Amino acid sequence: MSVAVLDRPRSKAIARPAPPDPLISMRAVCKGYGSGVTRNEVLSNINLNLRKGEFLAIVGFSGSGKTTLTKLLAGLEIPDSGEIVMDNEIIKGPSQERGIVFQNYSLLPWLTVRGNIALSVDRVFKHWSRGERRDHVEKFIEMVGLSHAVHRRPHELSGGMRQRVSLARTLAMKPNVLLLDEPLSALDALTRSVLQEEILKIWEEERQTCLLITNDVDEAILLADRIVPLNPGPNASLGPAFSVELERPRDKTALNHNETFKGLRNAVTNYLVAVRQKSRDDEALASEAPPIELPELQPRSLRVPRGRAG
Amino acid sequence: MNWRGNALKFCDVAGLPALEPFVRLLAGEDVKEQLKGIAKFVVLPVAAVAVFLLLWSAAARTVVTDSMQLPSPTDTWTAGKELFAMHSAQRAEDLKVKQEKTMQAVTLLAQANSVTKQAESATGERKETLLANALVLKKKAVQAANYRPSSAPTFVDQIITSLKTVFVGFAIATLIAVPIGVLCGMSPWCNAALTPFIQIFKPVSPLAWLPLAFLIIVWAYSGTKPGENFFDKAFLISAITVSLCSLWPTLVNTTLGVASVDKDYMNVARVLKLSWSQQLFKIILPASLPLMFAGLRISLGVGWMVLIAADMLAQNPGLGKFVWDEFQNGSSQTYARIAFSVIIIGLIGLLLDRIMIFMRNLVSFGDPQAA
C-alpha cells in the first residue's frame, strides 16, 4: 500500500505572490453531536483559511462531516472548541453575509419559484423600494434561466430546476461568502455538468469568496482554485491542500486532455483512497473483533419521497 | 397547462380518483387502462351497493315482530320522499301566511298614513286621538311585517340546525385547539405541561361531557330571560359538547405539525434572520398546515358523530332529536324515517369529510393524499 501520497504533495516551484489575507479562518475547530455514550465526534482540529475571492473546494466521502463543516461556517452550528473568525469577528450565528445553498435544496414547498427567491430578497434588502426588489428577483430568476417557470411550485420542478432556484435564492442575497453544500450531488450526470458550467460562469462574473463541498474530484478541479480533502470520520480532519494551477476561464471538454488536470485528478483521488484505507486499517486495529466490511452506504434522508404516496 | 392537466390535478387535489379515468378517456388515452379504472372506481362500488340493497331487502322480510318491522329500501325511500314533500308543503304554507301578513302590513300602513293626514287638518283633542290611533296602526303594521312563521321544524330544518351546531362547535374547537397546539409544538415545556390533560380528556365520551357543558351554560345564562339570548340553551350545550370532543385531534395534530417542521426550513429562516412572527407566519404555520388540516378533518368527523348523540340528550332541534322523537312517537313510518335519517347523516358526514380532504390537499403542495 502506498503511503507516500499521504505526504504533502511537492508543490511546483512557482513564484507565487503572497496569498491574500484570509477572509474566514477556522482555528482548531472541533465539533461533535450528542453527549455521553451517544457522543459522536465528527470534526476534530480543523484549521482552514478561506481567502478573499478564492474558490475553495472540499472533497470527502459521505458521512465524513462536510455538511457539518458548512453549517459551522454558516453559523448554523457552533464549534465545541476552537473558533471561526470572519473579518476579525468570531462567528456566533448565521448572517446574511454568508449565503448557504443546502444539500437538499430546502425550498419552501408552498411558495412559487418567485416567492422563494422573493422571501430572501424582501428580507435582505428591506430598505429597497418594492419595484427595486421585484426587478432584483427577476434578474436572478433570469440568471438561472427559470423565467418560464416563475409561477411553479417546487414539486412541479425537476431536480436541476430546484437546485437553480436554490442557487438563485442564495445568490440574490448578494452574500460576500458563498457556501455550496454538495449542490450537484443529487443530480444526474448531464444536468450536473450543465450546472457546473453555469456555476463557473456566474462565479467568474462576481468572484465572491466561495466554498464548494463536493464528492466529485473532477468537479472540484474544474471549479476550484484550491482543493482540500476532508479525511473520513469520526474525528475527521483536513488533508493537505492541492492547488489547481489551471488557467481560467476553464473549459470542461478541453480539460479532459490536459496533463495538469489528469495529474491532479490522480493525486487527489489516490490521496482519498489512501486515507480511507488507512482509516479502515486503524479501525480494524482499534477493535479486537475481526473487521466487518461495511457497505459504503449511508442513508441520505429518511423522509418519504415527495409525490404520491400510494 | 391544458384542460386535461388541470382536470387531473383537480381530481388529485379533490380526492376524487373516480373521475380520473373519465377525464383520461375523454382525452383519448389508452382505453383499456381507463375501463379498468372505471370498473374499479365506479362499477365495483355500484355493484357493492346493489348487493347491499339486496341483503337489506332480505333482512327487511325477516326481521319482523308483531308491531314493528325493519323498513325495506323502498319503504325508506318513500319515507324520505315524504319528509321532503312535507318540508316543501310547510314552506309553501309559511310563504302564503307570510304574504298575507305582508299585505296586511301594507294596508295597515296606508290606514295609518290616512289617519295622520286627517290629524294634520284637525285640532285640539281630536288631533291627539287621531295621532295615537295612527301610532297604534303603525305598530301593528310593523308587527305584521316582522311576522316569522312558527311552525314545527321540518326534516330539512333539522338538518340545517345540525349543520349550524356542528360548525359552531367545530369553530370553537378550532379557535381553542390551533393556538394551544402551535404553542405546544413550539415549546416542548408547554407540551410536557399539557400532555397529561390531553391524554386524560381525549378518550372521554360526549355523554360524560354533556352534563358539565349543561352546568356551564346554565351558570352563564343564570339571571337572563330565554328570549334575551342570541343562542338557544340546548343549541349551545350541543355545540360545546361537540367542541370538547373534537378539540383533541386538532390539538394533537397541530402540535405534531409545528414540532416537526423540517429543520432545513428553520435553517433557511435562521440564515435570513426572520423575526419571531415572520418565522411563525412565513415558515412554521405554512409548513404545518397539512398536518393541521389532517387533524381538523378528524375533528370534524368526530364532531358530527358526537353531535347526533348530543342532540338526543340536550333536546337540541337537530337530526339527533329528530331520530329520538320519531323513536318515541312510534308511528307506522317511524323506522323508515329513522333509516332514512341514518343514510342522510352518513351522506352529510361523507360530504364534510370530502371538503376537509380538499382543503388539506390545497395546502399540502406536491403531497396530496386521497381518502
Ligand SMILES: Nc1ncnc2c1ncn2[C@@H]1O[C@H](COP(=O)(O)OP(=O)(O)O)[C@@H](O)[C@H]1O
Ligand atoms: N444534527 C445531528 N445530530 C447528530 N448527528 C449528526 C447531526 N448531523 C450530522 N450528524 C452526524 O455527523 C456525521 C457527519 O454528517 P454530515 O456532516 O452530514 O456528513 P456529510 O455531509 O459529509 O455526508 C454523520 O455521522 C452524521 O450522522
Ligand SMILES: [Mg+2]
Ligand atoms: Mg452532507
